[in-house]
Amino acid sequence: DQQVKQNSPSLSVQEGRISILNCDYTNSMFDYFLWYKKYPAEGPTFLISISSIKDKNEDGRFTVFLNKSAKHLSLHIVPSQPGDSAVYFCAASPRAQKLVFGQGTRLTINP
Amino acid sequence: EPEVTQTPSHQVTQMGQEVILRCVPISNHLYFYWYRQILGQKVEFLVSFYNNEISEKSEIFDDQFSVERPDGSNFTLKIRSTKLEDSAMYFCASSVSSGQLYGYTFGSGTRLTVV
Numbered sequence: 445d446q447q448v449k450q451n452s453p454s455l456s457v458q459e460g461r462i463s464i465l466n467c468d469y470t471n472s473m474f475d476y477f478l479w480y481k482k483y484p485a486e487g488p489t490f491l492i493s494i495s496s497i498k499d500k501n502e503d504g505r506f507t508v509f510l511n512k513s514a515k516h517l518s519l520h521i522v523p524s525q526p527g528d529s530a531v532y533f534c535a536a537s538p539r540a541q542k543l544v545f546g547q548g549t550r551l552t553i554n555p
Numbered sequence: 556e557p558e559v560t561q562t563p564s565h566q567v568t569q570m571g572q573e574v575i576l577r578c579v580p581i582s583n584h585l586y587f588y589w590y591r592q593i594l595g596q597k598v599e600f601l602v603s604f605y606n607n608e609i610s611e612k613s614e615i616f617d618d619q620f621s622v623e624r625p626d627g628s629n630f631t632l633k634i635r636s637t638k639l640e641d642s643a644m645y646f647c648a649s650s651v652s653s654g655q656l657y658g659y660t661f662g663s664g665t666r667l668t669v670v
Contacts, residue, residue: 478658487559487646488598490658534597541611541653542588542600 447471448536450546458554463521465549467534468552470515475538477510479519482531491532492519524553557581561647561662568637568669576632576665578647587630588648589622598646604630605653606638637669638644 449468456461465479475496480488494501494508494517501504501508521528534546559578563612568574580587589601602612604622621633630649634641644666 480658480661485663487561487648487661487663490660493658535598541603542613543590543598543659544600545598547597 447474448534448544448546450534450549452549453547454552456552456554457524459526460523463519463524463528463551463553465519465521465522465532465534465551467517467519467546468515469517469536471516471536471538471544473538476537477508477517477541478535478537479506479508480533480535480545481528482533482548488533489506504534521551524551526553527554529553557660559647559649559660559662561645561665563564563665564578564663565666566614566668568627568667570639570669571636574634574637574667576634576645576647576667578630578632578662579628580630580647580649581660582628584649584660585650586610586650586653586659587622587624588650590646590648590661591643592646592664593640593643601632634667637667639669642669 478493479491482488492503492506492508494510499510510517529552531548531550533548535543562577587604592598600613602616603610619635623631645662646664647662650659
């Protein structure tokens with residue numbers, strides 16, 4: 445089941461620069477998309493979401509972009525900070541209930 | 556900040572034994588969920604629960620699994636006869652509504668090891 449894919453298992457970015465995490469999906473029935481951040485030994489923490497009727501949502505340093513025609517979304521973090529180092533999960537929701545997760549991307553912010 | 560609390564943090568059990576994983580969702584939340592993550596794999600949906608009944612379940616959630624909200628605060632996942640492949644991190648989550656604009660709040664998880 446590869447309905448939500450994060451093709452980059454890891455990403456390394458310098459502190460202060462922009463981090464861009466990507467996610468692709470296949471199911472046209474998804475109507476909400478979310479990003480979660482996860483530290484070791486903790487549960488996923490909600491970061492930001494976007495509904496399928498929008499193409500951009502911004503919250504502080506985090507912006508999510510949705511390109512429905514390409515079935516692609518991305519998370520931009522700017523400026524990147526050392527505390528942003530974590531695993532980031534893209535998730536999608538059909539009918540606003542369950543979440544379908546991607547495999548995750550491990551982001552490392554280098555000082 | 557309100558939290559979803561899961562106990563125990565780690566449980567080791569013998570194959571064939573029953574286990575109960577416990578969760579205390581956020582008090583004003585109405586929707587409850589269980590997910591699991593097998594080591595090195597994706598986080599997978601197991602079940603959602605609303606108004607004292609299961610609203611959706613995945614193929615993983617077979618007859619060996621059950622959920623219950625025994626009182627006004629706890630939400631439990633029972634595995635009747637554990638198998639080796641049930642070894643995973645189990646995450647409980649809750650949300651105030653079914654809409655996803657605000658996401659769920661997840662607990663820190665219970666690591667289940669079946670030996």
